[in-house]
Amino acid sequence: MDDSDAPFFPPELEREIFETAAVLYPQTIGSLLYVSKRVHDWIERIxxxxxxxxxxxxxxxxxxxxxxxxxxxxxxxxxxxxxxxxxxxxxxxxxxxxxxxxxxxxxxxxxxxxxxxxxxxxxxxxxxxxxxxxxxxxxxxxxxxxxxxxxxxxxxxxxxxxxxxxxxxxxxxxxxxxxxxxxxxxxxxxxxxxxxxxxxxxxxxxxxxxxxxxxxxxxxxxxxxxxxxxxxxxxxxxxxxxxxxxxxxxxxxxxxxxxxxxxxxxxxxxxxxxxxxxxxxxxxxGIGYEYFADNPPSEFSPVIPSP
Missing domain, CATH: 3.80.10 (Leucine-rich repeat, LRR (right-handed beta-alpha superhelix))
Structure with missing residues (x-):
């Protein structure tokens, strides 16, 4: 981990980007922990x-x-x-x-x-x-x-x-x-x-x-x-x-x-x-997932809900 390079984004935005990535794609957490010390501290909480x-x-x-x-x-x-x-x-x-x-x-x-x-x-x-x-x-x-x-x-x-x-x-x-x-x-x-x-x-x-x-x-x-x-x-x-x-x-x-x-x-x-x-x-x-079907899908198939 190396914090010698200054971040390209404001710290608040950078943190939000990394934390959002960790929440949406938890499989990436192991890699994100090694980006830098500051990123490690943010992601370790998640x-x-x-x-x-x-x-x-x-x-x-x-x-x-x-x-x-x-x-x-x-x-x-x-x-x-x-x-x-x-x-x-x-x-x-x-x-x-x-x-x-x-x-x-x-x-x-x-x-x-x-x-x-x-x-x-x-x-x-x-x-x-x-x-x-x-x-x-x-x-x-x-x-x-x-x-x-x-x-x-x-x-x-x-x-x-x-x-x-x-x-x-x-x-x-x-x-x-x-x-x-x-x-x-x-x-x-x-x-x-x-x-x-x-x-x-x-x-x-x-x-x-x-x-x-x-x-x-x-x-x-x-x-x-x-x-x-x-x-x-x-x-x-x-x-x-x-x-x-x-x-x-x-x-x-x-x-x-x-x-x-x-x-x-x-x-x-x-x-x-x-x-x-x-x-x-x-x-x-048009609500989330189809929860009632004679043959429900084996994996979730998200549908954007109508307002």
């Missing part, structure tokens, strides 16, 4: 922003973060306000011991995706780390994180909740949701219209309720798919709602399934969705 198990399309993998922590080259405080979006999983049993450590080291996380269920890890192992968080977005198996012993402040600021449990009962789901006082967005894997109506009645501040369907098709004729007669209700496919890529896109301010649902609801209220009883997004709507 390096640990979004942590995923394998680092694909994110800024950093959990192994890279753990190695950096265990190297003792930086104080533990260095990592506290840098990790903002964290995905933890346990598809490999060898990864389970790292989960409590990562949670405890990242108390400023605002967006947590934890694809671990109650059969893989005990709540008491992760409770100390969870207790320190003030989350805004949470994706989790609620049977893992919602026993009665979890402290209320953890849930106090959550606005977006993606529930990974399959087909919770009416009472179970509403009992979960009332524990989140400021919820505005909920996604759940279910297909019961009475359940949707119940949730929308109980959670009056809810702005978006998404039912994520298992598989690659909702089945049946589209015109026969029932709605909850509430424009806050949207049906989508888990092909997208479960996707880590979609979560990464959303964590960086891009068009994720939440944003697509919001735009769809706004268009519906303006009378731009035909028929007005339709509760799913189609390609012709």
């Amino acid at each position: 390096l640990y922003r979004t942590i995923t198990p394998y680092g694909a399309r994110s800024t950093c993998s959990t192994r890279v973060l753990l190695d950096a922590i265990q190297s003792n080259l930086k104080p533990e405080s260095f990592f506290r306000d840098r990790v903002l979006h964290l995905h933890l999983n346990a598809f490999s049993n060898s990864a389970l011991p790292d989960v409590p450590k990562l949670l405890s080291m990242c108390p400023e996380v605002r967006d947590l995706r934890i694809t671990i269920d109650a059969h893989q890890i005990q709540l008491d192992q992760i409770l100390p780390g969870l207790a320190a968080l003030r989350l805004r977005r949470l994706g989790a198996f609620l049977k893992l994180v919602l026993p009665s012993s979890i402290p209320g402040p953890v849930l106090a600021a959550v606005t977006h909740l993606n529930i990974f449990d399959s087909f919770p009962t009416h009472d179970q789901l509403t009992n979960w949701l009332v524990l989140f006082p400021v919820l505005t967005h909920v996604a759940v894997r279910h297909n019961s219209v009475p359940l949707a109506r119940n949730v929308l009645a109980v959670c009056k501040n809810l702005q978006v309720l998404v039912f994520l369907h298992l598989g690659r098709s909702m089945g049946g004729k589209r015109e026969n798919i029932p709605s909850a007669e509430d424009d806050r209700f949207v049906r989508m496919l888990t092909h997208f709602g479960w996707s880590e890529e979609d979560w990464i896109t959303g964590s960086n301010g891009g068009m994720d399934f939440w944003t697509s649902a919001e735009i769809f609801i706004a268009k519906k209220r303006r009378g731009e969705i035909v028929p007005d009883s339709r509760c799913w997004i189609e390609k012709k709507d």
Whole structure:
């Protein structure tokens, strides 16, 4: 790294260029770190922003973060306000011991995706780390994180909740949701219209309720798919709602399934969705990604949303 040459641009513009490149193209971060010392200092803050198990399309993998922590080259405080979006999983049993450590080291996380269920890890192992968080977005198996012993402040600021449990009962789901006082967005894997109506009645501040369907098709004729007669209700496919890529896109301010649902609801209220009883997004709507198709694409195909 060499800072002997003066920059061609004003420092503020130069920093914005490099940081934008790192956010939009995280695969370039490794190279950007070696441009110069000043660029290294800027990009290092972004390096640990979004942590995923394998680092694909994110800024950093959990192994890279753990190695950096265990190297003792930086104080533990260095990592506290840098990790903002964290995905933890346990598809490999060898990864389970790292989960409590990562949670405890990242108390400023605002967006947590934890694809671990109650059969893989005990709540008491992760409770100390969870207790320190003030989350805004949470994706989790609620049977893992919602026993009665979890402290209320953890849930106090959550606005977006993606529930990974399959087909919770009416009472179970509403009992979960009332524990989140400021919820505005909920996604759940279910297909019961009475359940949707119940949730929308109980959670009056809810702005978006998404039912994520298992598989690659909702089945049946589209015109026969029932709605909850509430424009806050949207049906989508888990092909997208479960996707880590979609979560990464959303964590960086891009068009994720939440944003697509919001735009769809706004268009519906303006009378731009035909028929007005339709509760799913189609390609012709020009909203983000086509979230309802009999054969959804294997990769995201972004569409610029209409104003």
